[in-house]
Amino acid sequence: MSALLTLDGLGVRFEGAEPRTLVHDVSFDLGEGERLGIIGESGSGKSLTALAILGLLAHPLRARGRAVLSASGGDVDVVTASQRRLDRVRGSAVGAVFQEPLASLDPLMRIGKQLAWPFAHHRGLRGDALRRAVLDALADVQLPHPERIARAYIHEISGGQRQRVAIALALAAGPRLLIADEPTTALDVTVQAGVLALLQREVEERGMSLIFISHDLPVVAGITDRVLVMRDGRQVELAGTTTLLTAPAADYTRTLVSASRELEAFLPDRGEGARR
Template sequence: MGTLLSVSRLTVTAGIELVHGVDLELAAGERVGIIGASGSGKTLTCLAVAGLLPPELRVAGSIRLDGVDHDLVDAGERRLAKLRGSRVGMVFQEPMTALNPTMRIGRQVAEVMRLHTPVGRREAAAATLTLLDATGLPDPARIARSYPHQLSGGQRQRIMLAIALANSPDLLICDEPTTALDVTVQATVLALIDRRVREENAALLFISHNLAVVAEVCDRVLVMFEGRIVEAGTVEQVLTDPQHPHTRSLLADAELSAT
């Protein structure tokens, strides 16, 4: 597998440095988790990769995506917008803040397709129903006619996943996608992410504070603490032989919540 994403010496600064020289690589089809407590820098790192940080945050270092001849750190918003939704898809923690509350679901999914691929309105509408069905949503036609507030949290999260995968991106970034869901719905969404990523052969960057959740869908894990990667390895290595105190603390929290 070739390298799909290469991040080198990444820093994020807002007066003070929040992310300190992060290095990471992701191969095509590989599934990597980033874990850490709130404020550890994991979300900032992934938003930097997607080019979604607000302008008051300064990004330095290098972010390279295979097949793109320019560094994403230096890319303008127009170039980044072209990559998002086509090469890179993103699922956020709270879909209600990401979905348009005034637009029907079917139109939102179809709009992403039409923005990045030369498909007509009818073709996009038909593809939308197929995609909603693939995410396990009941009665895709009804869902497509619905507004976000008319659906459950689990349904909205599946729709965000459908939108992120609409154009078969090479890289899917999931930022705490199951935190707001109950345990049963969380398990269903995790299984769906795992299945869809495998079917699309997409690389996955999965952000969470919970190592047990990352273990469900990832092969390798990076542990962040105070803006730095403090431990890295396969999920099995980190689960069975954690080296850093912060990793051991995260494992202890996961065991405590399971009891």
């Protein structure tokens, strides 16, 4: 399996008045079509790792180490790449869905116009072809009445619908890797299952690789092949999903697995179809 993404000693450092390292030496390879979960408690460094991979860290945060992404035109080390190169890579090579769709959607722009940009920028679509691509993208994420959604502003649709729009936006340029950072945490529990099922379907049908970030181990276990456990900005354990659930090596991982099993015993089956 060829590596689509390689992290080698990736770290994140805060370089403000009191400098400190927030993420320490994260290393792994992600293969074509592979699904990796990153799990840990709040403040463990999960989201900072994702932002570093995307080249979206803002000053005074700075990445170090290497994060090499296979892209058209050759491999790109996101840590050292120019902003111009990153603009070409984001969307076409890697897309992202965040916890809060407002992070990626403009409240002052109609949804259809926002979704049109990656089709025009990365695929060169214009006119009727561009309009059809926008409507097809909205229909593909199972939004009703795509023409109405395309004309709407984001405050005119529900939270679950916003997240589906965000997914459509992340997929518009046909990325080979999708990073989903807590994509259902802000949604009602009744909406979460539908969005998770949608993500899983899109990844499978498109043959994409996936990095799925969450604090919810049962959800991660249901859609990933391997799991990376993080704590206090450090990589605690990296293992196949089945191995991690049945024979965790680290004490912290054992605690997470035990706590998840105790919680799940009190909850009805959510029908998420674990990949075990």
